[in-house]
Amino acid sequence: MLPSVEQIWGVFILEDYNTRVVILGVMALGVAAGLVGTFLLLRKRALTADALSHATLPGITVAFMVMVAFGMQGKSMLGLMTGAFVFGCIGVLLILGIRRTTKLKDDAAIGIVLSVLFGLGLCLLRLATEMPSGNAAGLNGFIFGKAASMVASDTKVIASVALCTGFIVATLRKEFTALCFDENFGAVQGWPILRLDIVLMSLVAIVTVIALQSVGLVLAVAMLIVPAASARYWCTKIGSLLVVSAIIGCLGGWLGGVVSALVPRMPTGPVIVLVCGGWFIISFIFGPVNGIVARQWRIWRLNRRVAMQHILRAMYEVSSQREACDFESILKCRSWSRAKVKKLLSRLRKEKYATKTKDHWALTTSGAREAVRVVRNHRLWEVYLINYADIAPNHVDRDADMIEHVLGSSMVQKLEALLGSDKIPSSPHPLGVSS
């Protein structure tokens, strides 16, 4: 039962009023969470936020019970949010307290606060449903989120919080960066590190609280960390991290909202988290910074270059010892397979570094030039190790074998100046037996 094109288009242009309220709300939430989440992640407090969001449950129920007891409307959003915020902060303080005054580490402190306060929340929730006045039935909507219950005023609250968050983050960007990367530097600059930390954690608490209604408290932490973690695979500068993370959060909210509006029985919160999760997987695989593909590509390129340099050096060494440079003698230079040598030789021929006449291989002019460069790097390093690091001549080959590929021209110049040589030094050990 696929939705019709008109339906899809209607959702895309936010035709329906209710859909518009929900989708704009979660988009604003995505932006705010993306911004704050970036710093949360850099500060290595990802799971503290998880404990914070679980700790809001008793806050919500206590606020509800207090409001009902005083004869007010129990579901006043502002009251519930205040309760959630207060308990969230208590949760964070408890974690810090346990960590500072016991031998337990962060992980246990987070687990304890998270589970015990959540348990307290469940107990109170059960009691709240029995309260004579007030209707607590909707309260457990905060656990898994209930985006459908959002109204225009909620979206306005979320949007203004997002705006404020953006403003604070933009103003305190430099200070937060110092807080995350080098607290001591910030302290030396005379910045109030403790107060900045409190501001940051309060922002986290506020974003968590506004995420409760749409995403739910179990998954609220995902909105904070998943977009920020995905952004890490696309850029390295803090400014671009913030922008990318906010965009990913925003797109996650939009796409999640659209999907859950179109497909029946798709709860909005989990779908948004899944969309963000999808973004993370894409970033993890294809991101240019540390993404799997990018990393494999770099490794592959390096391996290829190293192999080429190895075979060039092998050919140079063989041909400097005897006239004929045939396949078998190249094969004996290193412990490499027949197939590999064949492949490398054919690549040499393709790049016009070597030519083949009958069974004999010969370096072309450009091949010889490259080979000389590599051999020279290799032997300069060998001589250097022997002279300056006191390593025995028959032990230097392996070290030089690794370093020859990464010696830059400035390094080579330094070595030349140090060793006073501008020719190729002769090999300090017998050739052709190196492994």
Next chain:
Amino acid sequence: MSWSPIDTWICIIAILCAAACALPGCILVLRRMSLMGDAISHTVLPGIAIAFLVTGSREPTAMLIGAVIIGLLTAFLVQAIETIGRIETGAAIGIVFTVLFAIGLVLMRQAVDHVDIDPDCVLYGAVEFAYFDQVTIGSLSIPRAAIVNGVALLTNAAIILIFYKEFKITSFDPALARTQGILPNKMHYLLMTMTAATAVAAFETVGSILVIAMLIVPAATAYLLTDKYGAMFVLAIFIAIIAAIGGHISAVIIPPIFGFSGTSTAGAMAVVVGFLFLLAWLFSPKQGIAATAIRRIRVQQDIIRENILGLLWRLEDRRQEKNSVSFENVLRSSRRSINVALRQLQKLGCVYYDNARWQLTESGREQASLIIRSHRLWETYLDKHFPQDTHQLHQSAERLEHITTPQMQSRLGDAEIDPHGSEVPPSIDS
């Protein structure tokens, strides 16, 4: 509220469940991997949901297998994202478990027509109704949950007894374990399997999130109470049992006092175990906040007493007959703690009050001269080896004099004049 056989059975089930969780929890806490327990107990949900969708029934074996597979997948993904993706552990855990949990929620919502599983049960568990799901063994009729959790408890106990040493070594010194031929990674995945299986067993009883309370909190409480590896397991089980009984009792007895009919047993178990943790945090004999504070106050009092002795000795030495100095200003301590210290010194026979001023007795003078000797020897020593200005010299010696043992003193040399030009009092023997 009257106690019925049902309540007894609820207690038994809760005890078995809590004890089964506490065992792997101890190792998790020791390895600082509590949050992997958190992650795995969340990802039990998608495991169960997938098992439902595949088999279309509430077949317990299928549920167990599904949850264990997803649990291991969680552990694997966290490790992969952490090492390959270069993201810190906490964030990796957060990403994996939220995404998997979201999958579980969506699947459950999609499958709502085919199977009866409801999100509330995921949270609360159903220990209150567990009694009604009975199985008959021979002539006995026992709730299924009791058997499930009992088996989990026995299995966990057996695994921990068999791999007692291996877990110990890999938890405290993975490098040593490797040299002994124990693979830390193997133990890691064994622990993860155990946690996932326990979480499934406990899932129906206490719900997915409160499993974390039962895994981590008893173990963390035990960790605060003991330094011994073996004792930690025993204590954790003991705490889990108290939490289970206390949880159910407070769930059925406390709310009626305020006019409610009762609350969730699982939630109350978490609260009670949290309360036990709070007690241990405050009053643990060695590491509790109270014990630490008492120790600190004692040391402070020791130092104030020694400072008073030193001050009186100096006054006597300078022959200031008029004892006009006020202790608070010179010693920079509160009047109250100085009064307490003076009374203690009086009781010890070191000082007496006469002529409207405090004076040293003979034994007091002896002790005081030792302190002054330490102080001045330190000044001499520091001046010789770490030249600094005289005020700093005094400050450093002021701290060191309180922790100088007689052996230490004898090795500080036998100078007779300190850098300020004052005489060093002789040691007692000479």
